[in-house]
Amino acid sequence: MAKEMLLIFAHPDDESFALGGTIAKYAEQGIRITLVVATKGEAGKAAGICKPEELGLVREQELRRAADVLGISEVIFLGYKDKEVPLSPPLEIVEKLVRVIRKIRPQVVITFGADGASGHRDHRAIHYFTKAAIRLAKELIEPEWGTPYILPRLCYVQSGWRLSEDVLQEIDYIISIEQWAEKKKKAIIEHRTQLFSQQKFEAMDERIKQNYYSREYFQCDFELSVFPGRGEDILADLERVDS
Incomplete structure (x- = not known):
C-alpha cells in the first residue's frame, strides 16, 4: 500500500509557493498526496483576470491545475472564507x-x-486547528468520525529566506528539490491571479531565488510526532501507527 502524505493549508497557492518541489519529489516516488485547503482565497487580488465575485472559483481552478502539475492525488476544500x-x-x-x-x-x-x-x-490559525485535530484524532472518542489514528510525524514548512543562519542550523529536514524545480515553477505559474506575489519574488536577490528552487525546509514537531526525526527524507523510517 502506498504511503500517504497529508498537506493542510489555508489558501490555494500555499502548496506551490511553500513546498512545491517537495510535493513533486514525493509524488514522483509514488507517495499519495492529499491537500486540504481551508479557503478558496476569494478575498485576494484578481490581477485583472476575473471579477472579484468570481475569484474563489478561479482560484479553485488554478489550484486544481497546479495540483495536476505537482502530482497531488486529491484536493479537499473545507469551505471557509x-x-x-x-x-x-x-x-x-x-x-x-x-x-x-x-x-x-x-x-x-x-x-x-x-x-x-x-x-x-489564516496561516497561523490553520496551524493551531491542525494540531488540535491531530491530538483528537488519536483519542477513543467520536467513533462516527472514523477509527482513531496516531500520527507518525508532523512537520511545519519553513520559509528558508526568512530564517537566520543560526535558525537554519536547527532545521530538522532540508529537502533537495533541484530536480523538481521546473515543476515547482510551473505550478506557481498556474496561480495566475497571484501575479503580484510572483513579481515580488522575481524582484528578490538572485541568491534567494537560487536557494528557493534548490531546497525546502521543514521543522518536526517532536511533541506530536510518534517518530520525530531529522535528515534529508521527511518520510524516512515511517510505518503506519494505529491505536
Whole structure:
C-alpha cells in the first residue's frame, strides 16, 4: 500500500509557493498526496483576470491545475472564507480535519508553523486547528468520525529566506528539490491571479531565488510526532501507527 502524505493549508497557492518541489519529489516516488485547503482565497487580488465575485472559483481552478502539475492525488476544500479562518467554529473545523486524518491515515502531515510562515492570520490559525485535530484524532472518542489514528510525524514548512543562519542550523529536514524545480515553477505559474506575489519574488536577490528552487525546509514537531526525526527524507523510517 502506498504511503500517504497529508498537506493542510489555508489558501490555494500555499502548496506551490511553500513546498512545491517537495510535493513533486514525493509524488514522483509514488507517495499519495492529499491537500486540504481551508479557503478558496476569494478575498485576494484578481490581477485583472476575473471579477472579484468570481475569484474563489478561479482560484479553485488554478489550484486544481497546479495540483495536476505537482502530482497531488486529491484536493479537499473545507469551505471557509478567506481571511476569516480564525473566526471559524473551532469544533467544526477540527472535526473536519479529524475525519480527514482518520480516513487517510497519513505517515506525515505538513502544515504551517505557529508563525504561519508569512504571519498571515489564516496561516497561523490553520496551524493551531491542525494540531488540535491531530491530538483528537488519536483519542477513543467520536467513533462516527472514523477509527482513531496516531500520527507518525508532523512537520511545519519553513520559509528558508526568512530564517537566520543560526535558525537554519536547527532545521530538522532540508529537502533537495533541484530536480523538481521546473515543476515547482510551473505550478506557481498556474496561480495566475497571484501575479503580484510572483513579481515580488522575481524582484528578490538572485541568491534567494537560487536557494528557493534548490531546497525546502521543514521543522518536526517532536511533541506530536510518534517518530520525530531529522535528515534529508521527511518520510524516512515511517510505518503506519494505529491505536
